[in-house]
Every structure is written in C-alpha cells, then in structure tokens.
Amino acid sequence: MTAQRIDGNALSQQLRAQVAADTAALKAQGLIPGLAVVLVGDNPASQVYVRNKVKACQDAGLHSVLEKYEATMSEADLLARVEALNNDPQIHGILVQLPLPAHIDAQKVIEAISPAKDVDGFHIASAGALMTGMPGFWPCTPYGCMKMLESIGYKLRGKHAVVIGRSNIVGKPMALMLLQENATVTICHSATPDLKAHTLQADVIVAAVGKRNVLTADMVKPGAVVLDVGMNRNEEGKLCGDVDFEGVSQVASYITPVPGGVGPMTITMLLVNTLESAKRALSAQH
Numbered sequence: 001m002t003a004q005r006i007d008g009n010a011l012s013q014q015l016r017a018q019v020a021a022d023t024a025a026l027k028a029q030g031l032i033p034g035l036a037v038v039l040v041g042d043n044p045a046s047q048v049y050v051r052n053k054v055k056a057c058q059d060a061g062l063h064s065v066l067e068k069y070e071a072t073m074s075e076a077d078l079l080a081r082v083e084a085l086n087n088d089p090q091i092h093g094i095l096v097q098l099p100l101p102a103h104i105d106a107q108k109v110i111e112a113i114s115p116a117k118d119v120d121g122f123h124i125a126s127a128g129a130l131m132t133g134m135p136g137f138w139p140c141t142p143y144g145c146m147k148m149l150e151s152i153g154y155k156l157r158g159k160h161a162v163v164i165g166r167s168n169i170v171g172k173p174m175a176l177m178l179l180q181e182n183a184t185v186t187i188c189h190s191a192t193p194d195l196k197a198h199t200l201q202a203d204v205i206v207a208a209v210g211k212r213n214v215l216t217a218d219m220v221k222p223g224a225v226v227l228d229v230g231m232n233r234n235e236e237g238k239l240c241g242d243v244d245f246e247g248v249s250q251v252a253s254y255i256t257p258v259p260g261g262v263g264p265m266t267i268t269m270l271l272v273n274t275l276e277s278a279k280r281a282l283s284a285q286h
C-alpha cells in the first residue's frame with residue numbers, strides 16, 4: 001500500500017479562503033477580527049513564527065498587531081500589556097509567543113489572558129472547557145489535526161487512536177479531542193515501555209514527540225492513518241517529523257508529510273479561532 005498524503009498546505013488554503021470570506025462578511029457588519037501577537041526577546045525561531053502569524057492574518061484580511069519587547073521586559077510590564085489587550089475592543093485574540101525569558105513566569109502570563117481571547121487555547125479555562133466538552137478555544141495544533149482527519153472524511157467513532165506525547169499543548173488536548181469524537185484513546189509517553197505494542201493496535205496514530213523516527217513501518221498496522229506533528233532537523237539540517245515517512249508510507253492509508261502537513265494547519269487554526277472569537281464578540285453585542 002502507498003499512503004495518500006494529507007496536504008496541509010492545500011487544506012490550509014481552503015480554510016484560510018473561508019476565513020477571509022467570513023472576515024469580509026464581518027467587516028460588512030462593522031467588525032474587523034483582530035489578533036495581537038506579543039513577542040518578548042529575540043529568539044530567532046520565535047521571530048519567524050510571529051512574522052508568519054501576522055502575515056497570515058493580513059492575507060486573510062484580519063487586523064493584526066505585533067508587539068515586540070526587549071528580553072529585559074519585566075513580568076509586571078508584560079502582565080500590564082496583556083491586561084490592556086484584554087480590554088481593547090479591537091483585539092479578539094491574544095497570543096503571547098513562547099518561550100518567554102526565564103525571569104517571566106509563562107504560566108502566569110497565559111492565565112492573565114482573558115479566556116474569551118485565548119485563541120492559542122493554552123489558558124487553564126480553555127483546557128477545562130475542552131475536557132468537559134464546553135465551548136472554548138482548542139489549541140491550534142491538535143485542532144488542525146482534527147481538521148485533517150475531517151478532510152479525509154475519517155469517522156473516529158469506535159476507532160482506536162494512539163497519541164504519542166502528552167504535552168499540554170499537543171498530546172493531551174489531542175487525546176481529548178479524539179475522545180470527544182468517540183475514539184478509544186491510548187496516550188503513550190517517554191515512560192511507555194513498549195510503544196510498538198500500542199501503535200500496532202492503532203487505527204490512527206498521532207506522533208507528537210520531537211524525535212526523528214519514533215514511528216517506523218514495523219510499528220504501524222496496515223491501513224492506519226498517521227499524523228506527524230513532530231518538527232525536527234535531519235543530518236542535512238532539513239525539517240523532518242517524528243515519523244519515518246518513506247517507510248510508514250508503504251503501510252499506512254493516509255499520512256501527513258513534514259514539511260507541508262500539520263505545520264501550516266497550526267497557523268490556520270489560529271486564524272479560525274480568532275475569527276470565532278470575533279463572531280462571539282459580535283453576538284454578545286446583540
């Protein structure tokens with residue numbers, strides 16, 4: 001079997017076109033969805049990420065503000081900026097780019113963001129909403145994975161999903177989203193003794209580890225769907241995922257490539273969440 005690729009760039013284009021159309025419709029009602037991206041310090045990777053996020057907003061017609069601060073900014077000053085953005089009616093989504101400098105308590109900053117504007121979905125209220133099935137914002141990367149499954153018409157009910165990785169931003173929310181769609185979910189992590197024993201039973205595997213070749217062909221049941229969240233560099237410095245793409249493509253039915261898979265979906269879902277936040281703000285006015 002040669003797996004079909006789930007093309008994250010193509011799916012992103014479709015979803016971003018829909019965001020742009022919905023944004024134009026909101027503008028006609030006098031509301032422009034707005035995202036504020038806050039960057040503290042000069043981490044080169046973070047600079048690329050925030051630039052891409054702001055550009056994606058602009059391309060879709062959203063209002064976006066990039067606030068850049070020196071690495072020496074105090075925690076109190078950052079908390080004050082977050083509070084100002086919480087109260088800014090032009091801003092519907094607030095994203096504080098992580099990691100923050102060591103002297104700032106990142107969790108404290110995330111908890112300072114109003115849950116109504118928590119478009120990254122990292123606030124404890126957003127995590128609680130996902131866990132209890134209440135409305136809230138879903139973290140963008142696992143949300144993008146769900147959209148990828150939806151795009152191939154995959155029905156999760158009764159299927160066995162194995163998530164490798166249990167971080168708060170990918171693995172755990174991913175597992176909860178799969179559970180919400182009635183999959184039977186197994187979460188594996190660094191203390192899982194026999195990863196292959198679990199993955200071989202899976203209809204769907206999501207790899208979110210950050211290590212190359214965590215998932216190889218011998219660990220995958222024929223016909224399984226494989227989503228690769230990992231972002232690593234190979235010996236040549238090229239971007240690659242957690243999955244042995246060539247090998248696993250011979251066994252799986254669907255697979256996401258790296259690059260061009262889950263990566264672009266993450267920014268897309270940030271736009272989707274910001275638009276949703278603006279819609280909620282509008283309906284709250286009426």
Ligand code: NAP
Nearest residue numbers: 141165166167170189190208209210229230231262263266
């Ligand atoms: P993380 O916080 O480092 O979590 C990694 C998880 O993998 C941990 O739960 C860890 O287990 C588990 N793990 C480590 N080694 C393992 C092994 N040998 N077998 C099974 N599990 C193992 O990373 P993250 O933030 O979730 O990100 C994961 C990857 O996704 C990274 O490569 C990151 O760059 C990428 N990522 C991509 C996007 C995107 O937009 N495409 C977005 C976010 C993250 P323990 O909990 O036991 O330590």
